[in-house]
Amino acid sequence: MAPDSISFEETWREKMSNNNSQWTRRDVLQGTAAAAFGSIAGGAEPVLAAATSEESPRSPNRIQRENEKPGTRDWQLNRVRITHGAYRTALIEGYCSRQSVAAGESIDIFVSTSPARKFTIDLYRMGYYGGTGARHMQRLGPFQGTAQPVPEMTALPARLRECQWSPCTTLTIPADWPSGVYLGKLSTISESPSDPYWQSYVIFIVKDHRPADILFQCSDNTWQAYNRWPVNESLYTHPSGAHAPGVSVSFDRPYGMYVQIFQPALSIGSGEFLLWEYPLCYWLEQLGYDVTYGSNADCVDADFMTRARTFISVGHDEYWDLKQYQAAEAAIDSGVTFLWLCGNSVFIVSPFSDSSRGTPRRILTRTGCYGDMREEEHNAYAALFAGLQSGGPDERRIIGARSVVPFNGGGDWTCVNPGHWIFDGTGMQHGESIPGLVGWEHHGDPDLDRPGLEVLAEGSIWSGGTREGRYAATIFPGPRGNLVFNAATIFWAQNLAAPPGHILPWSHGSRPSGPDPRVQRITQNLLQRALRKTATG
Helix, strand or coil: CCHHHCCHHHHHHHHHCCCCCCCCHHHHHCCCHHHHHHHHCCCCCCCCHHHCCCCCCCCCCHHHHHHCCCCCCCCCCCCCCCCECCCECCCCEEEECCCEEECCCEEEEEEECCCCCEEEEEEEEECCHHHCCEEEEEEEEEEECCCCCCCCCCCCCCCCCCCCCCEEEEEECCCCCCCEEEEEEEEECCCCCCCCCCEEEEEEEEECCCCEEEEEECCHHHHHHHCCCCCCCCCCCCCCCCCCCCCEEECCCCCCCCCCCCCCHHHCCCCCHHHHHHHHHHHHHHCCCCEEEECCCHHHCHHHHHCEEEEEEEEECCEECHHHHHHHHHHHHHCCEEEEEEECCCCEECCEECCCCCCCCCEEECCEEECCCCHHHHHHCCCCCCCCCEEECCCHHHHCCECCCCCEEEEEEEECCCCCHHHCCCCCCCCCEEEEEEEEEECECCCCCCCCCEEEEEEEEEECCCEEEEEEEEEEECCCCCEEEECCEHHHHHHCCCCCCCCCCCECCECCCCCCHHHHHHHHHHHHHHHHHHHHC
16 A cells, blocks of 8 residues: 555554554544544444543543643653662652642642752653653742651551651642642752752642543552651561551651562652553543542542542552442442452552541551451461451452452463453454463452353463462443453553553563553443443433
């Protein structure tokens, strides 16, 4: 075929399979392009046209309008140095006073520099923005930084480190800042040409309360549970064992570098968002879906979830307050579709409590696990699960499967139900696998007694490359025509997009391959079905 007669279909396929795709909403909506998109998607409605049921495809929603604004790659850190142990940079580090904040509300930003240095804070909203990944929103400062104290650890069992720093600034969120995940890039100011500057992040979520097609819940409870700042203080470093009850962590401290399965410098100050969640954010906003954002703490209120048509949990969403579980049950019962694009989720019962300053939901404490641990699991991992007792309902009621042992490892995501509509347009056959998609933690042991539950993909993982386990991806119908899908892997978003700065993880001798048109199409099919249902009742 001559270059000047290349079809819309070929162009779309080329761009969607390109990791550095610059495909825009305008490309899809040109003239006959929307109709062509429908034909290449196997007769499905155009994804972008389905991104909102209330607005015409030619009337952009607020996420589409936001992503038409100029972006930048300057949000990335360029100079980072670990100065204390394996996790911490004392050169510049900080945290925010709240996990999330709405427009018109205020948030304090706390920063420490050692040695004392002047510094600036550049605020970025994360998204697609023409492939750059973020928009620069505001520069704060310069401020005079000083070294702020590392808090003493409280007594056993809590072992809590809770900072009491002085804020460097208070930010009131402008009315026109849309919901999203915001990074604050902290940068010291060099005192001479021979004095290098250093950087790290703070992170917060701007939330709203509007009706939306998709609620993207950041898994920030789990970010904090694994945060080892300042020395080695996570929920997994208790002397009584990795799952000891009663241990606590505070959101009032910086995020150290993530080190569980690899050591990405961009995680310093940003929790686990850039590792497991950002590719989904980038992809959703690239395709123009009407998405809003929130934290685990926001989702203890059922109304925060039920105002959305679809709730998405992404990445590693292990730690839930029982009130969030109850809110999720209520949301499913009310007709919200749940997409669990994650693994090892809703495993630990972890109630919130107030900070010492009285700020709600700033301390997280492990008290037990969801569902009953199987006898063989206790026997196989007696030391690891010492002291851990069931303290909540079976997570399969809201997921369809649960965390099983071995609970980590790597494997291929293998189709066992190719006739199901989620595989429409993928061409996947029975036994066909997406290599490396399952990891590094997963879900298994599906609730086969639940009416309507179907297993979509299943197979083996290998913990440490040697110990075999089983995973299962599932789907079941909700009571109002909604659905509950379980991808059964933390790595799902790794195969949706490859934003700037993103690094694919290796774990247990296995890794995902990056953007895959089959995973993209499955996710589109799920969202199309969820939004089409809720648009028509």
